[in-house]
Amino acid sequence: MNAQNIQLENIKYVYFIGIGGIGMSAIARWFAHNQKTVAGYDKTKTPLTQNLENEGIKIHFEDNVDQIPSEVREFPDETLIVITPAVPSSHSELLFFQRNGYTILKRAAVLGLLTHSLKTIAVAGTHGKTTTSTMVAHLLKEGGINCTAFLGGISANFNSNLVVNDINNADEVWAVVEADEFDRSFLHLHPTIAVVTSTDADHLDIYGEKAALEKSFGDFVSQIKESGLLFAQNNIADSVKDSLHENVELINYSSSNKTQIYAENIRLDELQKDSCRFDFVDTQKNERIENLQLFMPGFHNVENMCAAIAVARELNISTEKIRNTVASFKGVKRRFEYVFRSKQITYIDDYAHHPTEISALLSSIKHLYPNKKVTAIFQPHLFSRTRDFQEGFAESLSLENPNDQLILLNIYPARELPIEGITSDIILEQTKAKNKILLSDTELLTYIEDKINKNEVEILLTIGAGDIDRFVKPLSDFLHKKIF
Template sequence: MSYQNFYFLGIGGIGMSALARFFRAKGFDVAGYDRTRSDLTQQLEKEGIAIHYEDEVSLIPTLFKQPDNTLVVYTPAVPADHSERLFFERHGFKLLKRAQVLGEITRQQRGICIAGTHGKTTTSTMTAHLLKESHVDCNAFLGGISKNYTTNLLLSQKSDYVVIEADEYDRSFHQLTPYMAVITAADPDHLDIYGTPEAFRESFEHFTSLVREGGYLIVKKGADLTPRVHSSVKCYTYAVDQDADFKATNMRISNGEIIFDFHTPTEEIHNIRLGVPVPVNVENGTAAMALAWLAGATAEELKAGMASFKGIHRRFDIQYKSDKLVFIDDYAHHPTELKTSISSIKKVYGERKVCGIFQPHLYTRTRDFAEGFAEALSLLDEVILLDIYPAREQPIPGVTSQIIFDRITTKKKTLCTKQELLSILAKKKNFDVLATFGAGDIDRLLPDIKQLLEERK
């Protein structure tokens, strides 16, 4: 790209911040705006990126007010009437969505793109780690903060592979040109964008058509879609304890460890140990190992990489652990993700009583999937349900957390605001495992919750 300056509208997003870091690492001048100061934006500032938090044109650094050498990158979450966005549009700047910039990167390098309603952040981070730990190496734009590398951007001086989380929101992943692609799931979501489950599924089918000639597509066995790949693209399936091209079998869970065997089309790799012993990571790991194996990683490199994987911030993230209590935080915000996460907790911790705190994300998602959320939350021994986190949306009449709450069958259930949570939680004693779920701002309460549990010793 023939620009010297890159300005980001919404720089604090997990995907935007990785791009900002990428251009900064390449020696370009980078600055940006975000609505909210966060740990991530403060880290970017420490790395030398200028950020401001008010929608005010006068705060844009002078260097970035030159349309000839400044590219503006924005997210779909930035509204059309945002004053800085309007300034750039009216003064002849080139504006690109984050996905368009990533798409250009996939055309310059060999993109390994992980798509799916669930599991894409873990799978992409696992894939990147496996390649980093092998002789293959890679670059990576991750949808979460890797605990192995404490960042969402990985760079390589020798590899032209680039691992990218392919986001289906706003059809962003249609901008990509993958060399390899995985689809972990195509369960309907974002119906505010797609309208119908059929349109959502069709979007994933279109994504498969974007895999470049001579590339690879790997789809979870049973995913409800029909690939539309070029005749030269090699297609594979993956699964756990099912017949598939890549599969995990013989899973053993004991003493806080998970061990399993991995089968490729031509070899078997026995006794793979999960560094993060969560049952769902066997499935995520199967997809990640399939990608890394196709890229050339050896059996021993795969085993070592899986064992040394430390996980991702906010993905089955253990915040606190004592002899009596465990506190886990998870990003789950779709009914299937929630059910999978709760089921994993139940498998790992057996008969121990689990209390879950859930913050619904978006009015439309709550409206469309209230029954599914209630079914998943009913697996818990106790439920604390918070108000909806609106994110980019305006309220919808009649849509509140109450429509989930009324359907939950667990007898011990509480509906409260975020402000009331700590005082309510302080009175509850009858649980062994506490879990927080949601994609909103519930993570900002984690330090206070952790302190409350530590004081309960």
């Protein structure tokens, strides 16, 4: 069914298969906020599903038709089923809904439906889109713009992946959306303003080759509305920029090159080492905002903030308001997230799961802590991604300091079945890191706790997009018990 033909006012019940996904849960929260009865299934209990349950959403964790709420089973004409593209076609609950004539839409189609009547800012990119879209949402909300935002991470400022607009405010509402290239999901969006942060090769299990991925990004930017605007990171593929319609304005941005929008004088804050300062320069508007402070270190995050500031200025948020809101940005969970800090140990958790992201993360760590010993724990995500980027992973994880240590975990399969010959060993064998080891999940905590007890850990990193985040709390608890 075409999503645009659905009348939301006729929908009373919304049921999600895969409700614990970061994108799915944001939409579930939106429907609950708008007085729909929301329920769902997920295969695994997580802190996010617990939060959804605490908010009144019924969730079960067994693929069992009998556990679907009775009202969903009794009123198919008043129910919308939302599925993640990762749900298998053999899923018994999905089969039940298909056999009984329910309206079933993928998450991306629902997102397109919810934003269809709104002015939309869509942030796309193979990496950087979650941080950038969250920055945009923060700047707009604090800058007085009535907006709703569907984010791909938990904003530390909002403590949620959903920002809701003020329903009592009749002013125009803007939507901020993370535009996901996986499964070509972002082609359901028709933004007024778009940001493209990167077009590096990824999701080759879907696209086959980089050219097909770039073609999809080109299709996405071709859907920007008439007289719209694209902020493009300077290094994205030329073919993507060439796909713009002639009445859509293109503005390039960068953290290192003097493009139309760029950052200058990037430096660490001398008093607060976990923050950086920079100048924002817009050559088109002949504008400079000097000495901005960002509590999210890394050149890549300065670049992301430049894109967010450019969007905010386009919506006429004042430079003084921008100065304050940049400084008050607290980041995104699992994006360069400080979990624990003391004089002896700093523990940072990051979602990086692509070689480019890992390189940016480790480069920032070395810039911030040049004389500290790094213990980096990485869990590869997907067999296909490990196969396609094994050399890139090996290079990005080749810690140069012999005192540093690389710890690899087994591949997190997510939606995939194993691929013969593809294990974490292929990264371990190729990486030039001198001090490296492969551990099972059951060995990790004991191993790290022993290293901490021996005072062998200074900078601890957990890296990856799988379920490595389940180790964050026990590691944090152990560090707090040690009371460094």
